[in-house]
Amino acid sequence: VSEPVEVGAVEAFADGQVTIVDIANRTIGVYRNGDEFFAMLNVCPHRGAPICQGTITGTMLPSPPGELVYGMDGYVLRCPWHGWEYDVRSGQSVCDVDKRRLRTFAVSTRNDHVYVEVGRDAS
Numbered sequence: 001v002s003e004p005v006e007v008g009a010v011e012a013f014a015d016g017q018v019t020i021v022d023i024a025n026r027t028i029g030v031y032r033n034g035d036e037f038f039a040m041l042n043v044c045p046h047r048g049a050p051i052c053q054g055t056i057t058g059t060m061l062p063s064p065p066g067e068l069v070y071g072m073d074g075y076v077l078r079c080p081w082h083g084w085e086y087d088v089r090s091g092q093s094v095c096d097v098d099k100r101r102l103r104t105f106a107v108s109t110r111n112d113h114v115y116v117e118v119g120r121d122a123s
């Protein structure tokens, strides 16, 4: 059982950015995308890079031959070390190259403050 931990006021989180917070000796990235918030462990499942120093982006979606379809813009975190990409909403590897998932945590907002639950996955 874990209680949601307050990590700051909504306006303290810059839109489109990942802000690092420390909760219970874990380094966690809190990402704001407009009114949405996501939280993930700052450890890449591949080789342990500080993944929150990576880039928020989109990715190429599965599409018919000869078509290039870009999507998920703002929902993909790309690791700075080897470029693996994860969906910040689920922690799943984009393109399913690997079954290992980025550890994610449930985030909520209440009274203009942001709360992270380290005991509960986002998905």
Ligand code: FES
Binding pocket: 044, 045, 046, 047, 048, 049, 051, 079, 080, 081, 082, 083, 084
């Ligand atoms: S450590 Fe993140 S892709 Fe290799």
